[in-house]
Amino acid sequence: MKFNHFFGALLFLSMSCFSLFGQAQKKLLTQDVFDSKWRTFQSYEDTDYKQKMRPQFHFTSKKNWLNDPNGLVYLDGEWHMFFQHNSLRNGDGGKVWGHAVSEDLISWRQLPHAILPYKNTKGKSGVIWSGSAVVDHNNSLKKQVGKTQTLVAFFTHTTSPMQQCAAYSTDKGRTFTLINGGDPVVPNQGVWKGERDPKVFWHEKTQKWVMAVIIAGPDKLIRIWNSDNLVNWKRVGDFSRDFVECFDMYELAVDGNPQKKKWVCNDAAFYYQIGSFDGTNFSSDNKMLSGDWGGRRFFKAFYAGQTFNNSPDGKVYQIAWMKDASKKNLFKRFGLPFTQQMSFPCELSLKSTAEGERLFRWPVDQIKKLYAKSHLLEDISSLSKVNSELNKISADLLDVSISFEPKENEIMTFTVRGLEIVYGNKTRFPDKGGKMVEVKSIEFRNMENDNETIKIPAPTIHGQVNLRILLDRMSIELFVNKGAYAAASYCLPKTDKISIKSSNGERVKINSILINELNSIWRN
Template sequence: MSRLISRILFIVLFFSVLALVAQDAHDMYKEPFRPQFHYSPPCRWMNDPNGMVYVDGEYHLFYQFHPFSETWGPMHWGHAVSPDLIHWETLPIALYPDDNGPIWSGSAVIDVNNTSGFGENAMVAIFSFQNQTQGVAYSHDNGRTWTKYEGNPVLPAVHHDFRDPKVFWHEPTGRWAMVISAGREVLFFTSTNLTKWDYASNFSGGHQMSIWEVPDLFPLTIDGETKWVLLVSVGDYSPAGGNGIQYFIGDFDGERFSVEDSEQILWMDYGSDNYAGTTWSNAPDGRILYIGWMSNWKYADRTPTSTWRGANTLVRELTLVHTSEGIRLQQTPIAPDRAQNTPLGVWDDIVLDGDYPLEGIEGRLLDITLEIEPGTASEVGLRVHDGANEPTTIAIEQATSELVVRRTDQTGPGEYISDFTRVTRGPLPIEGDTVTLRIFVDESSVEIFANDGMLVISNQTFSDPQNTGITLFANGGTATVRHMEIDAVPSIWEGAEIADYDFCQ
């Protein structure tokens, strides 16, 4: 009898523990400030996305991950997959530190023709070790398990800031090409087999006030002509303070990148929180799909989140368009399907003079489309996460022709995040009578795409979790909202299968 009772107690305890673990796993995505439709890891620290590649119906997102802390530490490659770039499943850690050191950022490709000898259609990752040498690993099961190349490292550290290789197949020359950062420039290498690399050239220009990191290079077509876009993350002194991403539009012949004006500075995002982003390899239909780390090294380790720290931007499709100032990059968000959203309202021709609270309309997860005629107002816009204190304000400032975002970092009474830029600004020429804004509001972020993605501002913001209001306003005159739609966005984690990850114990 005692044995039977012991077994019954064991079984009850076992299933109680299982239930508790399952509850804990789901509670991971219900913490204050947890993003609900942006990817964040179930726990611990995340920074740069890297190694993004598409194969067999899955978009792979690898990322810099520290499984033992909510601050930066020895880097691993975390791993998540998605069928649609919206809903994500976190998988076990892909790459671990080895005798060469922790695994920093890099890229991944599908070696269709087995140029490496690792096997036909092998997924091959090319990355930096922390000591700034470069390594290679390969997978035969779509990134679930990996084998490190026994000849690592494949490139020595030629500079003390030599890192973040982006590798791609250059069809005209029939070779692999690599762009990699080295101080305040990028270097180009070529290879026929992904393991032996030859130096080709260098490129420098633009913003030179800080080191360059996480470069990317990809072709885009405009008017039937192929141009090449070089992205470079810069470590400091961006328009919003701290890190940011500049880009160049030029030509690439498989070895050398060139632009007409190498000193011109073009910024991808005027917010504080879009850094170290790159694009997917092997994306369907040749689309150029981008994702960034939604944080800033100025304060990344001090944001008021618990159990996890770090999230990604929404994915954006990149294209080139003509503007009055020349060819520029356009960003179109890959957003949650509006058919799955809950419509909160549609408005037309609202005349604003002062505050205009949207009574009965509230939420913290929002997709907002606005068409505004600024009129005589000196400033017109809206406040989201509005409440008794510390809302997030998005405004068109006519005197400066800028889009301005005022955000909060008040984490408690008298408690603030140091080095957190509270006001960010981006140039917003008002062409014609109206400005269009697409605004995505998550629990702790806003992403604004102005005038069809010609200006983008991505910011974290930490307003009181009780704040759910929305208020339109016009100051110093009148303005008109010609059209507005607001949807509530469902959480991508609601009803999702969330595993019990070893690294979250």
């Protein structure tokens, strides 16, 4: 009897060891699917955040290149920002999904690279291009472990032709397992070899998961799929739009009214449409509206913006890549160990205006956590007096708000750290009926390219113009009339002073100037 017990115990131990070995081997095989040469994050330990020209309140990778934000999602107290990242060198090229997390949307901690290039089961290799991520709130995938909801990422695998693939994480995005062994959940449709950028979200009314993919082709298609389990997808509709790269789609309440919601879709250059979406088809009046005024379509600094899924407060937040891919960009000029930065996070809202319903973009309120010192000047009528007060302020990182009442032909120049921001010249702007009309504008020049003037519409509202300026070490973001019009650009501040001048001389009407000096988001 003891003999049998002995061998029974030995057999149980052997089977347990085999099972543990099998689990460990399975985990190892899952990890080894990814090409290990891209797993370079350990080498980032030799880089800090202390470079003089590193942006101080905009996200940058610790080192190497980044571009499009991907997989923006909130889960269990953390905002996740995945992003296009060349983990091998400080320049454009093959991509992994980089990964950073934040508790407040502004201070970020970079984590090891999330999803790496791999070979699928047919032996086809590809890198990891843009996509989105969702929280599997109802355990559709049946992979949830304990109380931690599963994070599911969808991305373009750049095989030829490109395919839409997926991976899931049961540990809050720290590690990922490929779905279907890395084979597509949505195969190439045969319209275009470059079909890409899957946007996935939950559609509450139909209780379905929705995927929108850029199919392009002569009809410039966006194709819609539905799913119940995040793996098997059924094609349900197509629609066309003029430009489709880095497509995004989200629902907003008009004027904050939860009973009056509309859908917005936008592309990489932030041209957007407002309409309705029933889970299978998007429809609108087909007007393409501009959500950013920072230059021509492919040359805007504000590019490839994406919104967060699963926001805990129901609001819609957006981050974009601040694009400067020129050979002489400032990152290379200053020999920085990283290249490119993200925009500052903004809340999006739909509001009624004289031109109709329009999208507004406004910096998140969490920026107030960075305020180090504030200076408020009010009821200003004398330029010499206000400039005397402004001269006492030595500024670096800034959040500046100005409210003023310009006279009919007045040209006002706000010089912020050597960058001239001019109000009063005219630009052409579409009215409610789409007719181009002339309105006053805010203008500024890219300090690296004085031939490029960026013009932002700045019509008076009840006789006033409101201007907000976020100025970092190498970038500027402007918001006019509380976010009705916005633009972003790279620049190079040259002084630490602020001043104002007017074509009308000494007398002006400035209601208020609020200057907030900012702390850095980097802890070291």
